[in-house]
Amino acid sequence: MKTFEQIRDNLIEHGVRPSNYRIRILQCLEDDKLHPTADQMYQNLLNEFPTLSKMSVYNTIETLLDAGLIREVTIENNEVRYDANLLEHGHFKCNHCGKIYNIEIDFKSLKISGLDHFIVKDQDIFLKGICPECSNHKQSI
Ligand SMILES: [Zn+2]
Numbered sequence: 001m002k003t004f005e006q007i008r009d010n011l012i013e014h015g016v017r018p019s020n021y022r023i024r025i026l027q028c029l030e031d032d033k034l035h036p037t038a039d040q041m042y043q044n045l046l047n048e049f050p051t052l053s054k055m056s057v058y059n060t061i062e063t064l065l066d067a068g069l070i071r072e073v074t075i076e077n078n079e080v081r082y083d084a085n086l087l088e089h090g091h092f093k094c095n096h097c098g099k100i101y102n103i104e105i106d107f108k109s110l111k112i113s114g115l116d117h118f119i120v121k122d123q124d125i126f127l128k129g130i131c132p133e134c135s136n137h138k139q140s141i
């Protein structure tokens with residue numbers, strides 16, 4: 001888990017002025033591995049910053065995206081999630097609880113054809129199904 005100071009330095013290194021909102025939103029994304037939506041982040045931070053507006057959450061996310069500090073994860077096209085894990089990985093969405101988990105994928109070992117002359121800028125792999133938490137729960141009902 002990164003400290004407040006580490007997050008602040010990370011922002012400065014990426015040319016982003018480290019306001020409290022920016023530090024806390026990036027920290028939330030570092031801590032929350034389940035890829036929250038902008039709305040969820042807003043709800044989570046409301047206790048801490050009662051004057052926080054949804055607009056400032058969206059603006060902060062935009063700034064962090066532009067600086068390359070976070071990335072968007074879009075599995076359903078009506079729902080954008082955010083991820084501070086910039087290392088190569090894929091995602092698993094549980095159809096039951098809606099959580100999105102990180103999964104390890106070695107993209108280089110995948111056999112992909114039809115990509116000659118294409119320039120890949122971003123890569124992700126999505127799997128959907130039922131997570132262990134939900135399948136255990138179902139069995140005990
Ligand atoms: Zn689940």
Ligand SMILES: [Zn+2]
Nearest residue numbers: 083085091102
């Ligand atoms: Zn992820």
